[in-house]
Amino acid sequence: MITQEDIRAAAQRVAPYIRTTPVIQLESSWFDIPGDTFLKLESLQVTGSFKPRGAFNRLLGQPIPPAGVIAASGGNHGVAVAYAAQKLGVRAEIYVPSLATPLKRKMLTDLGAQIVTAGNTYVEALAASEARAAESGALKVHAFDDAATVAGQGTLAVELDAQLQDIDTVLVSVGGGGFIGGIAAWFGGRVKVVAVEPTRCPTLNRALQAGEPVDVETGGIAADSLGCRRIGGVPFSVLLPTVSDSVLVSDEQIRNAQRVLWDRLRVASEPGGATAFAALLSGAYVRAPGEKVAVVICGGNADPASFA
Numbered sequence: 001m002i003t004q005e006d007i008r009a010a011a012q013r014v015a016p017y018i019r020t021t022p023v024i025q026l027e028s029s030w031f032d033i034p035g036d037t038f039l040k041l042e043s044l045q046v047t048g049s050f051k052p053r054g055a056f057n058r059l060l061g062q063p064i065p066p067a068g069v070i071a072a073s074g075g076n077h078g079v080a081v082a083y084a085a086q087k088l089g090v091r092a093e094i095y096v097p098s099l100a101t102p103l104k105r106k107m108l109t110d111l112g113a114q115i116v117t118a119g120n121t122y123v124e125a126l127a128a129s130e131a132r133a134a135e136s137g138a139l140k141v142h143a144f145d146d147a148a149t150v151a152g153q154g155t156l157a158v159e160l161d162a163q164l165q166d167i168d169t170v171l172v173s174v175g176g177g178g179f180i181g182g183i184a185a186w187f188g189g190r191v192k193v194v195a196v197e198p199t200r201c202p203t204l205n206r207a208l209q210a211g212e213p214v215d216v217e218t219g220g221i222a223a224d225s226l227g228c229r230r231i232g233g234v235p236f237s238v239l240l241p242t243v244s245d246s247v248l249v250s251d252e253q254i255r256n257a258q259r260v261l262w263d264r265l266r267v268a269s270e271p272g273g274a275t276a277f278a279a280l281l282s283g284a285y286v287r288a289p290g291e292k293v294a295v296v297i298c299g300g301n302a303d304p305a306s307f308a
Contacts (some may be wrong), residue, residue, distance in 0.1 A: 002147055002185040002238055007154035012054040014114050014152060015088060021045050021156075023163045030264060033280060036292045038167075039265075040160055043273050043300030046223050047107070048226075050156055050298050051080030051143075052180055057152030064090050065140040071095070071226075072118075072126040074224040075104030076299055077102040077143040082113035093138060095129035097121050103301055121218075123229050140242070144178030145232030154182025160294060161186070168292045169283060171196055171247075174204045175226035179298065183234025184242040194245040196269075196279040198222045198254060204239065205246040207231045221251045225272030225299060247285045249278040257281050261297065262304050273299030 006062040021044050026037045042050045055077070059069060068091030071081040078094035085092035092113040096105065098120045108115050118128035122143075133140045142149060156179075160170070169192040172180040184193045195204050200220030207213045213236050218227035231239075254271050257278035261267040269277075277295050287293055 002151050002154070002182070004186060004188065005145070006151040007158060007182065007186050010057040010151040011155040011158045013060050014053055014155060017056045017084070018052055019045055020159055023160070031260070031281070035287055035290065037280065038164060038294045039185050039277070040294055040296045041267065042156060043269055043297045044254065047076070047079045047083045047275070048299060049076040049080065050153060051076045052083060052256055053155045054086040054149035054152035054178060054182070055141060057082040057148070058144055058146060058148040059084050059088055060138070061148050062139075064139050065087070065137050067136040068092055068134070069141050070129050070133045070138040071141040071143065072122065072129040073143055073210035074227065075100050076225055076301060078113070079104060079107045079111065079301070081141050082108050082111035085113070088162055093132065094133040095125040095308070097125045101224055104224070107301070111203050121229070122227060134174065144176030144228070145234050147234055150182045150185070150235050150238070152176045152182065154186045156296065157183040157186035164294060166292060167294050168189055169194060169287070169294070171173045171276040171293065171295045173197070173226060173272055173296070173298050175201070175272065176228040177204055177231045177235035177239060180204070181232070181238045185238045188203065189242050192245065192286060192304045193243050194247060194279070195243055196247045196249060196276045196285070198226060198275060199248045201226045201228070202248055203228050205248060207236060208240070208244070208246050211240070222254060222275055223272035225270060226275065247279045249275060249282060249284050253278040253282040258302070267296050267297060268297045268300045268304050273297050288305065
């Protein structure tokens with residue numbers, strides 16, 4: 001179980017290395033979204049996503065072996081681990097699937113990480129990274145199925161709690177579950193946490209239906225960041241009793257959310273980062289009258305030309 005104390009300790013540990021990201025309120029008439037709506041712009045975090053929170057908490061929690069650290073990622077987690085490793089002066093080896101975008105590959109290279117392409121999916125890259133870690137002795141930094149990583153991701157909720165009072169609901173994009181797991185662990189049911197996933201990456205949605213993690217097929221425009229085949233067991237143990245609202249959105253709705261964020265706010269968001277906003281913008285999530293909603297824009301590593 002991941003407790004508030006775990007997350008509070010993580011917040012103190014990672015504070016010197018991350019940004020406190022801003023919250024902005026939307027003008028309802030400009031966006032045709034009734035009610036009080038706030039965006040938590042985690043896309044402005046160092047490396048362009050929420051991932052450094054968990055990466056730093058994992059790396060700072062124990063001694064790092066001479067072989068350094070190793071991770072598998074479609075992009076953002078790998079970039080975060082490479083950034084944390086660079087800041088802490090240790091070696092990073094990042095395994096990526098073939099679908100990793102050129103932008104994220106360049107970010108990894110710029111941070112000095114050794115990149116290894118392994119397979120076509122995250123699952124294949126993860127298997128290759130684990131085999132290499134067993135051989136080299138490097139510290140494994142799992143993207144979502146690790147208590148230290150989940151507690152680190154939950155530090156966003158600590159910030160949001162301080163920035164917004166009397167929030168009713170938080171909408172969160174879901175991939176492997178580490179991010180929403182940390183957020184749900186902090187709020188502990190006093191704030192409704194809504195999971196939003198692409199229709200082609202319904203990992204948590206299917207797990208909630210089954211009552212346990214199950215394998216799903218993944219694809220679509222957000223697969224590089226949200227395309228995990230199975231929800232993590234560690235975050236699912238938090239999510240099963242705390243998150244019941246699960247919403248699915250289409251690739252078209254995600255792309256439209258990206259365009260709206262850019263056109264009206266000049267906020268660049270990758271597909272995974274815009275997925276939660278797509279639920280509110282499209283009406284896939286129907287808010288109650290007077291419901292005060294926060295939406296996390298969790299990643300901004302995209303070229304605006306790709307959706308403008």
